[in-house]
Amino acid sequence: MASCSPFLLLFILMLTSSGVYGNHSSKSVMNDSFHRRMKREWIWNKMHISEEQNGTLPHHVGKITSTVQNPNAKYVLKGEGAGTLFRVDEFTGDVSVSETLDREKKAEYELTALIFNRLTNHQLEEPSKFRIIVHDINDNAPVFVQKVFNGSVAEMSPLGTSVTKVTAVDSDDPTLHGHADVFYEVTDGKNYFRIDNSGTIYTAVPDLDREQKATYTIRVKARDGKGLHAEELGTATVVIKLIDINDNFPTFKQKNFTFEVPENVSLNGEVGRLKVEDIDEPENRNTKYIFRQGHYQDTFKIIANRYTNEGIIQPTKPLDFEKIPMYKFVVEATDANINYAYSMRKSPESIASVIIKVIDVDEPPVFTQTSYTFTVQEDSEIKISLGCISASDPDKAKRKISYRILRSTSFEINTIGCIFATKRLDREENTWHNITVAANELDQNKKVVPRLETHVPVYIKIKDINDNAPELAFPYDPRVCENASPGQVITSLSATDKDEMSPDVKFNYFLTSEESNFTLIDNHDNTANITVKFGQFNRELVKTHLLPIIISDNGAPPQTSTNTLTIHVCKCNKEGDFTFCEEPAKVVEVGLEVLVTIFVCIFTILALAMLLIVWRRRHKKDLSVLRKNVEEIHEQLVAYDEEGGGEMDTTSYDVSVLNSARQRCITSPRTTIEDSSCSYPQVQKIPENVPSGIGEMGFMIEVKKDEADNDGDLLPYDTLHIYGYEGAESIAESLSSLGSGSLDLDIDYDFLNDWGPRFKMLAELYGLEPNGDLVY
Secondary structure, rough: OOOHHHHHHHHHHHHHHHHHOOOOOOOOEEEEOOOOOOOOOOOEEEEEEEOOOOOOOOOEEOOOOOOOOOEEEEEEEEEEEEEEEEEEOOOOOOOOOOOOOOOOOOOOEEEEEEEEEEOOOOOEEEEEEEEEEOOOOOOOOOOOOOOOEEEEEEEOOOOOOOOEOOEEOOOOOOOOOOOOEEEEEEEEOOOOOEOOOOOOOOOOOOOOOOOOOOOEEEEEEEEOOOOOOHHHHOEEEEEEEEEEOOOOOOEEEEHHHHHHHOOOOOOOOOOOEEEEEEEOHHHHHEEEEEEEOOOOOOOEEEEEEOOOEEEEEEOOOOOOOOOEEEEEEEEEEEEEOOOOOOOOOHHHHEEEEEEEEEOOOOOOEEOOOOOEEEEEEEOOOOOOOEEEEOOOOOOOOOOOOEEEEEEEEEEOOOOOEEEEEOOOOOOOOOOOOEEEEEEEEEEOOOOEEEEEEEEEEEEEEEEEEOOOEEOOOOOOOOOOOOOOOOOOEEEEEEEEEEOOOOOOOOOOEEOOOOOOOOEEEOOOEEEEEEEEEEOOOOOOOOOOOOEEEEEEOOOOOOEEEEEEEEEEEEEEOOOOOOOEEOOOOOOOOOOOOHHHHHHHHHHHHHHHHHHHHHHHHHHHHHHHHHHHHHHHHHHHHHHOOOOOOHHHHHHHHHHHHHHHHHHHOOOOOOOOOOOOOOOOOOOOOOOOOOOOOOOEEEHHHHHHHHHHOOOOOOOOHHHHHOHHHHHHHHOOOOOOOHHHOOHHOOOOHHHHHOOOOOHHHHHHHEEEEEOEEOOO
């Protein structure tokens, strides 16, 4: 490309001189009067240069030029690589590149050309963009997009079956012929696979067998049309796996199999395992087992396990050593889904003989039936057998069997298995009886053999006999107007029977006497109507009529009962509505349990009353003891911070004792406190000569303060909770013994009996006993 540059420049100069190249007018028009100036423009749009040019740098790219005719013109480049990769001669406009270009890295550059006045630095022409195109040369070898490719193909595939496709890329220009063409070849594994120029790999031989070799690893090389080939980048590995098909028959690993199994093996339990070999993959193993000799397919089944290559033998019905102690049969292993086109022929190893030896086991008794049902008539004799069951020892020993009934006291069973009732059976109590009978084997000593027990259910149905008389279905309460007219229906009756009511049961109704004012009409559908015979009842004479009714059934033998119907005569209005009737007297039946409960409650109440009386007497004695212990009384007063409450307070404290203690310890107010044996605080009365400035209450506080200040045994005044002074304004004065000036023996409390019930308790506490002694 560089060698063509002088010719291109010469061609551009020729076009410029002739005025053909460019976008301005191709002619200069002049006349005698004026001269028109030519428009100035850039006269190119792109340049070309080949990549990887050899020789001394920089390489000439081209020349930028303009129609500007100015000796001070200066050319400038801007854009991608301007000033570094690409440079321009500011005087001539020659463009050069300072490095070798690589089209695979960048195939095109866009630059901007500018022209300035060198002296004034003014722009002489509008900027113009142009491109530098890098031409490709075939300098790159193909490269695989990945180093390892994976493929798969079914075994036994025909010749030329497609396996997979590989891809290599040549970074040269694909638009140039031969530059980006890629050619493939197999270097390792060409005996089994081939590849075309599209990169598709095919089988080169038929009947590849997975069982002989399951995986093939081949190498593929890529080159371009020029023959360029990079050893590392142009080589790839292809791993080809053969997909298994069902083309192999199963074969037994041994020709004879012998198993031992106890006769009590459970259904679907395991008897043994037939080991086979199928070299196909598990998903392609479809082994089937066929009974060829012995014909025991109704006794055993063989289930194939494709993952372990085993045939599991299971019993389909119970085994019995006493009947068949050993089984012999021949089994063939086959595969119905095998691909016969590629499979090997069957071998004799696909047939094996099987022997199953049954081991004798001491089994429990076996009943002749899985369940028993007996029918017996109710009220039958106790000694009559309801039915017999039978069980036997299935083993060779043939031991004797004993029977017993579980969890039932209404039935018993004898040694031969016959069942009897221990009491008369009543169908009306239980229609069915469900019992369980256990059978055990007995040894030579007639002892029960442990762990050899079998249970069987027995259902006993009680057959009904006609032993119950019919009765009214409901407790009827009929009413009739005193002015009822003859023939009026009072009520409709129906009956019921505790016996089994079959569809053909019939009830008949009769009156015991025809002398009443009522008539019974049998409706012949097991119902009857009660109607008025004469009418006009006299309610003042008879308010209630008792009507005996006989009801009988058609059983064998027939049963009859008499039921009394109570009919009330009522006052009615003109419309026949009842306005007033006598209510029937309700008879309250008191059962034994109710009576026992009543007597227990009465006894409990009496016992509590006795305990209360004893407690009160003991409580009075405890109050009398308080007189001897003044210190304890004092401590109780300190904790007792309430004086009110009425006369009920006397139930807790004997104030007479406190009063007597107070009299022994009295001192005068406003005096110095002397030593005294009394530890009870003195309650003072307010003297009449109280200073007028202090006041009655203030004087009382001063007295209490002096007592507290001069007695170290008392509590501080601010915590004192005893206020013996009640004030002079009280009309009734105080009943407290603290302010009493006499002993209890000098006080007569009999006046409390006159104060009413509210002071009854005080009167009992402080009044006289019948012998004349005071109560303390």
